[in-house]
Amino acid sequence: MNMLSHPMLPPLWQGGAARCIARHDETHDSASFTLASDMPARFDYKPGQFVTLAVEIDGQRHHRAYSISSSPLNTGSITITVKRVAGGLVSNFLLDNLHAGQYLEAGVTAGEFYLSEEACAGPLVMLSAGSGVTPVMAMARWLLALDAEASIHFILSARSEQDIIFRDELLAMQVRYPNFRLDLFLDNAEGQADRHAGFLTPERLDGLLTDAASCHFYLCGNPPYMAMIESWYRERALPADRFHKENFTPEALPAAEVGAQVFELAIAGFGKTAAIVDGQTLLEVLEASGVPLIAACRAGVCGSCKCKVISGQVERASTATLTEDDLSAGLALACSTRARSCVTVELLL
Numbered sequence: 001m002n003m004l005s006h007p008m009l010p011p012l013w014q015g016g017a018a019r020c021i022a023r024h025d026e027t028h029d030s031a032s033f034t035l036a037s038d039m040p041a042r043f044d045y046k047p048g049q050f051v052t053l054a055v056e057i058d059g060q061r062h063h064r065a066y067s068i069s070s071s072p073l074n075t076g077s078i079t080i081t082v083k084r085v086a087g088g089l090v091s092n093f094l095l096d097n098l099h100a101g102q103y104l105e106a107g108v109t110a111g112e113f114y115l116s117e118e119a120c121a122g123p124l125v126m127l128s129a130g131s132g133v134t135p136v137m138a139m140a141r142w143l144l145a146l147d148a149e150a151s152i153h154f155i156l157s158a159r160s161e162q163d164i165i166f167r168d169e170l171l172a173m174q175v176r177y178p179n180f181r182l183d184l185f186l187d188n189a190e191g192q193a194d195r196h197a198g199f200l201t202p203e204r205l206d207g208l209l210t211d212a213a214s215c216h217f218y219l220c221g222n223p224p225y226m227a228m229i230e231s232w233y234r235e236r237a238l239p240a241d242r243f244h245k246e247n248f249t250p251e252a253l254p255a256a257e258v259g260a261q262v263f264e265l266a267i268a269g270f271g272k273t274a275a276i277v278d279g280q281t282l283l284e285v286l287e288a289s290g291v292p293l294i295a296a297c298r299a300g301v302c303g304s305c306k307c308k309v310i311s312g313q314v315e316r317a318s319t320a321t322l323t324e325d326d327l328s329a330g331l332a333l334a335c336s337t338r339a340r341s342c343v344t345v346e347l348l349l
């Protein structure tokens with residue numbers, strides 16, 4: 001029988017109101033929130049994928065993507081882990097306001113950063129810093145819960161011992177699973193003799209990863225950390241198809257072209273037109289035009305800002321989540337697409 005149509009299985013989660021059924025403070029500035037549906041629903045996702053949340057703050061809706069940190073083996077709920085960003089709107093709102101019993105809106109699970117079938121056989125290197133630990137934690141939790149034999153080398157960087165998200169669980173995993181190796185790098189390792197003191201560097205990576213060519217790499221962290229590891233990987237000519245990364249913060253688009261040619265953007269179905277100046281992204285112009293468009297990551301990662309280019313030339317800096325068919329149909333990610341002529345776009349509402 002087709003599992004998807006099994007009469008005993010609850011239907012797949014399609015997005016909507018989700019209730020926070022548990023909150024667990026992980027560190028002084030991060031917490032995990034477990035979300036579930038009041039209606040029977042099954043969360044089906046791959047370890048490493050994310051969910052887009054919508055929250056209303058002062059009468060305005062905001063969307064943000066959060067990786068699911070729980071293992072997909074539990075299909076009745078998902079857990080996200082949020083770290084406070086200084087001055088950040090949604091992370092502060094969630095950490096200051098979201099408690100068990102409250103509701104928020106969550107979309108369907110999505111994302112291209114997950115363990116490939118080939119990678120599940122290992123060996124695996126999971127590199128993360130700060131809140132970047134969440135998607136790789138989901139991968140490690142899932143593989144270990146399945147009793148997979150793949151070796152996992154989990155290399156995590158944090159500011160100090162108090163900043164290590166999932167600290168106790170990671171230490172317990174290291175004791176329990178012989179195939180799980182943990183290396184913790186602390187900017188401030190005062191009083192922590194069994195941690196690496198200071199930043200992860202290319203030289204330290206060389207020392208830790210003597211058999212890197214045979215490993216599958218999964219990387220998530222802040223932009224300078226990721227740039228350092230990516231250039232280390234490239235310089236050693238390691239296999240490109242074994243390297244996977246996720247950006248939480250917007251990756252720089254090719255620089256805006258101040259004084260670039262002015263084009264016109266027409267928004268089909270809304271009877272609106274607007275000028276595109278200085279090489280603005282389609283998203284910048286659409287938002288300024290006041291049309292409803294979800295942009296959860298603004299980083300060309302989540303796919304939430306998809307729109308259809310009906311006419312005109314565009315340059316796409318990211319095509320993440322878009323299939324060949326999507327591209328042939330003219331779909332583009334508004335946050336990472338710039339016009340190269342006057343264009344007409346249609347929103348996919």
Ligand SMILES: Cc1cc2nc3c(=O)[nH]c(=O)nc-3n(C[C@H](O)[C@H](O)[C@H](O)COP(=O)(O)OP(=O)(O)OC[C@H]3O[C@@H](n4cnc5c(N)ncnc54)[C@H](O)[C@@H]3O)c2cc1C
Pocket residue numbers: 050064065066067068080081082083084085086087088089090091092111131134135246247248249296297299301302
């Ligand atoms: C696919 C994906 C998965 C994500 N998963 C997680 C997760 O598991 N846990 C988590 O805590 N966050 C995660 N994020 C980041 C999250 O979506 C928000 O960007 C983050 O919570 C900040 O939102 P904010 O509204 O608080 O800040 P904003 O008000 O949007 O931004 C405030 C300022 O902070 C900067 N900024 C934005 N995000 C970050 C960041 N992550 N680190 C440092 N500076 C930042 C902005 O450039 C801006 O200057 C993920 C992002 C993506 C794209």
Ligand code: FES
Pocket residue numbers: 294295296297298299300301302303304305306333334335336
């Ligand atoms: S907002 Fe996420 S891809 Fe554009």
